[in-house]
Amino acid sequence: MMRIGIIFGGPSREREISFAGGRTVFDNLDKTLFDAVPIFVDSLGNFILLDWHFIYKGTIRDFYPPVESVPFSMHHLQIYIESLGELEKEEQDAIIAKVGRKIQPHKFREHFDFAFLALHGPYGEDGNIQGLLEWYRIPYSGSGILASAIGIDKIVQKQFMQNNRFASPSYSVISAEAWAKVADRPAMFEQLTYELGLPLVIKAPHQGSSIGVSVLKDPDFEAFETAVNKSFFTKTITHQQWQGLTHNGKINLVKQLTDIREGIGLPVIADEETTIYHPEELLKHLQSVFTLTGTEVVTLTNVATEPAVLVEAFIRGREFSCIVVQDGTGKAIALPPTEIIKGNEVFDYRSKYLPGLSRKVTPIDLPEVEIQKIRQECVRLFEAFGFNVYARLDGFYAEDGTIFLNDPNTTSGMLPSSFFFHQAAEIGLNPSQFLTYIIRTSMAERIKSGKNVMALASQLEMLDRAIANKRTAKEEKMKVGVIMGGYSSERHISVESGRNIYEKLASSAKYEPIPIFLTGSSDDYRLYEIPVNIMLKDNADDIREKILYYENGGLAHPVLEKIRTEAESITATFAGNVLQNPQQISFSQLANLVDAVFIALHGRPGEDGALQSKLETFGIPYNGSGIASSQITINKYETNEILRKHGFKVAQHALVSKADWQKNATEFYQKVENQFRYPFIAKPSDDGCSSAVKKIKNRDELEAFTNLIFREQEELLADHARTLSLNYKEEFPLKEVYLIENLISAEGAKHFLEITGGLLTKFLPDGKVSYEIFEASEALAVGEVLSLEEKFLAGEGQNITPARYDTDPEKRQEISDKVKADLLKVAQILNIEGYARIDAFVRILENEEVETIIIEVNSLPGMTPATCIFHQTAINGYKPYDFIDRILQYGMERNQKRARVH
Template identity: 70%
Template sequence: MKVGIIFGGPSREREISFAGGRTVYDNLDKALFEAVPVFADSFGNFILLDWQYIYKGTIRDFYPPVEALPESEHQLQIYLESLGELSIAEQDAIIARAGKRLLPHEFRNYFDFAFLALHGPYGEDGSIQGLLEWYHIPYSGSGILPSAIGIDKAVQKELLKQHGFPTPDYKTIPFADWSERSKRESIFESLVADLGLPLVLKAPHQGSSIGVSIVKEHDFAGFEQAVERSFFTKNIYKEQWLAMGEEKQLASMKQLVDIREGIGMPVTLTDGTVIYHPEALLNHINDTFATTDTNTITLTNVEREHMVLVETFIQGREFSCIVVQDETAKPLALPPTEIVKGNEVFDYRSKYLPGLSRKITPINLPSEDIQRIRENCSRLFTFLGFNVYARLDGFITEAGEIFLNDPNTTSGMLPSSFFFHQAAEIGLNPSQFLTYIIRTSLAERLKSGKDTVTLTKLLSELDKSIKEEQAHRHDKIRVGVIMGGYSSERHISVESGRNIYEKLSSSTEYEPLPIFLTGDAENMRLYSIPVNIMLKDNADDIKEKIQHFEHGGKPHPVLAQIIAEAEGITKKYTGRSLQEPQRLTPAQLKNLVDAVFIALHGRPGEDGALQKELEQLYIPYNGSGIRSSQITINKYETNEILAKHGVPVAKHRMAFKEDWLQDKEAFFNGIESEFPYPFIAKPADDGCSSAVKKIKSRTELEAFSSLIFREMEELDTECARTLSLGFKEEFPNKAGFLIETLISKNGARHFLEITGGLLTKYGPDRSVNYEIFEASEALAEGEVLSLEEKFLAGEGQNITPARYAADPERRQKISDKVKEDLKRVAQILQIEGYARIDAFVRIYDNDEVETIIIEVNSLPGMTPATCIFHQTAINGYKPYDFIDRILQYGIERTKMKVLE
């Protein structure tokens, strides 16, 4: 069956939709479906997208294409709407660079079924659903009417209130009333009198907590700001603006035009003038304040809300519950998840960035309360006429009162979202859950009485294919995917491991088995884990669950009941029941798998220790061998070896704890005499972005040394503040750290940071041949690239291929030279399988190129958003193809060793 995945769209959640569309594209079962990527741009054009663009980090990395971008002095990234009013011909020229324009009447020529990964207005409000019904295309999820109700928070509130569903008290602020400034204070006082404090303000037609604020104090100025945030309007004050300075003004502009947390573009001025491009807006603000007496500039997004919803604040525990339809079309509430937040608003970042909030499934309450939440959610699902699946959010108070809020007809589809997280609790992996959604959606569309012959045939063929696939499951290559570990990158390792698992589980060739590594350097422990534990929030949650079962714990009684209720679904789509975690010896691992994919970062995994164990048992694995791994894990040793071979590296030295303990003053003086500030300090033997800091002063050097050499597990808060450590940022404890000179432009005409991937294969004579990919240009928001920027969807800005020069011929010539340099590094270090090499590139006036190596990662991050997938796409490899080649190389290497 051809499945058109429709994603992107005009809403403020387009980046999450884009990442969700990629998840669906990758996870659709290849034995059952052919995935057809249909990208909707912000003008509502549908594009049959060239598949390689799916693996870009963000929409702005490829659309609009570079060729369509106007000059921007500050290199501000934009969406299509910032190009202004475009003619159809101009839009066609832009679309042609990303794929092929699809008109709705042509959909049937390309796909049989539409999987909707769209969010917000136009995507989950009935618009796209109505369009598809008009053109006789079956689609996923709810129909037109429930979708229209599901997007409108104000309508929902009224319906819930009228039909006896407890929901927070609310009022609305119409834009017309708010526009009369004289009314504003009385609006505030009236709301406080009616609803009390705190007040919760929402943009009623947005999903994902966009435009949500909590006003806790009796503070009119704070309230006014919150209302403007929900209306997507902003006042720029002259005095504040001029006090910022150019750098902060630019940062403020980036935040202002952010569609997730700012007001977005285009904007209207009070006189009705529309400004499309952020660069033009920046110039307008500066010109206005420089040449007129204006003290305030008011900006409003062209698609502002027409009202703001204001609710009373519910003091309680927040939960989210996915409700699905079972085989008999009855609602089945999956185990509700408690959201434990780092701040009071479960906003866009908290939802989609691992570590900023915790998901606890099921919510930690007595079984009776969990069942009451499930019953209420199922009842509301039925009452609103939702179909197939929905996400229902709410609160439970200390007194046990349940308030339901913001029912959604769709859910975020990132690998870590509630959608997959809760489905895993009944034993469905993401690929199986998507099959369930498609099959249930077809059955639901059939009830409309439209296109019954076509839909019956599609349904019958799908059921037959599902049965056939179950029968051939045991013919596949079994791959143990090892994730977790105990380094500060263990959470990223879990993201990588899950991604590998998901790519393999939807393939026709492989049967993956999730394996979690925990313990410490003296005692590594391996566990096979079921899918529901693999999809827990992070590595620490997985470890906690394993310990629960190791100490004789049983599945939660509510989970046991839900699993029993869902038995029909689970049996149909998986053919098996959920298992408990099992401790494995390496010998037992050999009996369970044909090969291993190591998805670990830092130690262990990248240091040769695990490779040694696997080689003794002749278990094929991915990546470099023992000796090469032992070298590349140690950044100091890597630098030393490369320098001896004449490869440019930063000037470097180790700083040791014993010297620091002996004489701190001499320790600091010694470093300062060799390395002028600023310089880079980082662990010598950990993952790529762990505790990498730009040290600008003695104070920062003292703080870095205190943290890395500390005796306690906890971080000193003053030192953490000095180094501006992020929320929940970890900092390893080491006996030494590496110091490097800060690599700078040094007279070059052009200077950039790059990251380049590679792949190896055997030649006819068993020699190792290297395929070096086009490197990505990495742009950091802060002083160094963060973990989030490297690996998380929508966070990092990676431009692939790197912009070495404007002229294509010169760019390619420089790129070829850089690739030669990276290949030489790989050969010196005897890298095998695949790797990522980070470097700085200096390009001088005569096009002389200098590639300065920063570090080499023998097991690079394999999260869905990592830029290695952007690079492989240029060479024609989809992520699965890349993973397949990595595994096949490891299998071939082991066969050769057995023959020896």
């Protein structure tokens, strides 16, 4: 079996997406062909053979540097290893030893046969790692040294594109030396707006396509200066700005400044003389210079600033992204270009990676002849730049039909919903199959380099035999319908969970997953079996729209048909089932189609027992709790009332109704204020854990929340949305009642933290249910409550697993055991089955007494790649696939027991 070293992480500003992409590859590699070896690169450039369970942390900051190596941060400021300062080799080695084993490049061959590159930006896409691997004769994925070096440098790309007669917007370059002459900046701005017009696009030329980019629409010199500084990763703060901030405002500013994606990151040089490594150190520095010395301005510059900034004329047109691949003969094939329809001018980090914030339309909605022109131009650039295997090419289709290509990426983002997998699915390849294609094609390309030819040819021959044997072998696999989607405000996250379950099962030797999309209403569920290309659409609404298109007689796009024909040599070797249109199925048809289902829905429907009742009627095994337990846990009010009766500490709470509000709004608000002191929590009583949970601090916010949740129409009321500071495209459900809870606080405890704890059940030989309670995760919220992004988006938020109850390991474990005992009692009282997640606050009092205050129970917790339940299961030795397998096994055993009883 070929050993695949997945190289991910790295020093770039996109290291978190690289980390998440590396995890995607690790999970999706075909387990019958490959042995996955995780090679984490830290931001100091060390190569680490990572202990596998760390790959399931939500972010790099959750495990590296390890918690015990991180100095105390009063303000819970998150850091990477570079914030520990100039570390000696021995210090670095000691930190590395806590997460894995450091390996030197000359020892790579002892650990893996092929390097799958999931690194982004500098050192990953610029030819550095490619050259290192070639020196040590390790074949690797993607393009070679020269193409990678060109692909990372936006300024060099401009020159190449002009030389090869590609359409390119007018541009200019601002060198760091020129920008340092502050007095010349106004004239520079005037000259640029005269030559290039407005808007201007300002870019950091050696970063990923969503890092250090701004669009300047107005002739505003201060905004121009801020944008250029952003691309140089420089920030100027004035005394007046600093003093105008509250204490929390200053902390938040430091958090923003040190963010490697949207801020300038660390380390920074302050006023060209002081190097600052840690965010707490930066906070102290700013406090000191502005309070004690009377300094008027502080300039902070990242030590890895850019040597120049690229300024381009704005292209008015439709934005697209296109993956180009090579077939077995080396011929380049452009996959269907995807149009990006976004709410902001810039397709930024958040819009790119959080489902539902932008729309991706594949293929771009243009006449067939124009789509083919885009494809032809992408192939031409792929070949002109000397790219190999695959690349992602971004561009614009202008109003006059001109095709502008920019920012080619030799390593595409590899999150489950990324263009990389999304477009490959259109020719019939699921993620596991596409990764096999990438490895095989890369091996063939490395042979063409003329280096180490005999050894590589032998490896390739062995891989081809293994692929051929797999294709001809008849495998009897268990069919699992993965139900995703729904119609709740968490439907997009449900799709992320469902895709993750599908992909874990698809790469296994035991299961054959079948994607099932649920839509409709609580009165009329509609189930659809969907092909993988529709499953990998960007979000639930796009999937539903595509289903309706086919249901209303729509045909496959003619461009897609042509691309599938062009790619037949690829799909004949690597694809499994032939593409099909979505098919509506009944529950009885579902029973004949699958051996079991995995419900990946969140909130209603899914967690409320109604779907479980349908499945039981048709004898279909399912995951999670049974009907009665699900009916209780979906109702937060009823759950907490039951737990209160059993002696548990829960929040003081009350249900409030739309009917009372409509009868007399003034009386409604007064009654709430008589019962609860500001601030308090308002949230739906019967929805998922991330839906519309808000901290209400005053009457205006109470009125805004009430008007939104009791509104008559789907659209949000803009003024009330602004009052609650709702994020772009944040959804808010419509309800007849909602829940108010008092804000749970420390109340004098010496330590107070928010936790979330997972569990798993199994049947004992005597038929009783046994509970395995995992070490809980400590959840750290950036804002007032944990956001959707912090819970589910790779690279966002921070979950420390296991929770830091105490600095002393023995005391920590003692407290943890008490908390776990409480979570076990909750599970037993509510008759939870399969698996679940329980959210709680924990107070550790001065007398060492431990109080667990239950918030809510999730009977079908999120199963996205970044969710913290996978951090917890990893501690107990379960990889995500193992955990999912156990959940399915429990559901099937329960079904057998139920059948015997009846």
